[in-house]
Amino acid sequence: MMMSISKAADYLGVSKWKLRQLDTEGKLKPFRSDGNTRYYSQEQLDDFLGILRQKPERIVIGYCRVSSKKQSDDMDKQVESVKSYLVSQGKPFKIIQDIGSGINYSNQGLQQLIKLITDGKVEKVVCLYKDRLLRFGIELLEYVASLYGTTIEVIDSTPKTEQKELVEDLVQIITVFSCELQGKRSHKARKVLGELVQDLKGAVETNPDTSTTAEGELSTMPTG
Numbered sequence: 001m002m003m004s005i006s007k008a009a010d011y012l013g014v015s016k017w018k019l020r021q022l023d024t025e026g027k028l029k030p031f032r033s034d035g036n037t038r039y040y041s042q043e044q045l046d047d048f049l050g051i052l053r054q055k056p057e058r059i060v061i062g063y064c065r066v067s068s069k070k071q072s073d074d075m076d077k078q079v080e081s082v083k084s085y086l087v088s089q090g091k092p093f094k095i096i097q098d099i100g101s102g103i104n105y106s107n108q109g110l111q112q113l114i115k116l117i118t119d120g121k122v123e124k125v126v127c128l129y130k131d132r133l134l135r136f137g138i139e140l141l142e143y144v145a146s147l148y149g150t151t152i153e154v155i156d157s158t159p160k161t162e163q164k165e166l167v168e169d170l171v172q173i174i175t176v177f178s179c180e181l182q183g184k185r186s187h188k189a190r191k192v193l194g195e196l197v198q199d200l201k202g203a204v205e206t207n208p209d210t211s212t213t214a215e216g217e218l219s220t221m222p223t224g
Contacts, residue, residue: 003042005038008045011042012048027048057092058149060086060126061094061122061124063109063113063125063133064096065098065110075097075099079095102131102133103134118148120149122145124150124151124153125145126155
């Protein structure tokens with residue numbers, strides 16, 4: 001049994017425009033008459049419906065991260081902002097909260113997010129700022145996500161000054177090395193690290209353009 005595009009649209013419960021779009025995308029190719037009129041077989045449409053029913057529903061993930069538990073106020077603000085944005089989108093969503101450095105790829109929330117993406121369950125990842133997702137390597141994550149049909153959206157993409165970026169990047173790098181140096185109980189290394197931390201704290205205090213993220217991370221590091 002062959003159906004015209006109008007009857008096929010009614011059968012699937014979609015618009016004729018949607019069927020034309022599926023044709024263009026190669027997802028549902030119709031049979032064409034000599035006059036180039038689209039026709040669909042019932043068997044073809046039933047197969048397509050079966051594929052749709054088997055396809056798991058994909059959700060939107062709102063990802064929020066801070067570097068330490070001391071930044072609970074910042075976390076609350078992030079969650080509130082991301083939730084408000086996602087509610088306005090009108091799609092089902094889930095919020096993942098993470099505590100850890102932006103260059104720590106072992107963060108529990110980040111690994112949970114990547115697992116959901118590679119399972120094909122995520123339509124889009126939304127974060128308030130780009131560096132809340134990852135400080136370094138976000139381009140790689142974006143590429144991996146694209147392989148699974150997942151997009152990454154940043155709500156606030158206001159460019160930062162070069163000085164602000166530099167201070168925040170240095171804070172992240174020193175945070176990681178500080179953990180390693182403390183583990184070696186090296187008094188000399190901790191002293192050098194403390195001096196660097198003090199210099200960065202001075203940069204944060206004298207430059208209001210530097211984010212509270214940097215301040216929170218500095219507060220967790222040793223000072224000598």
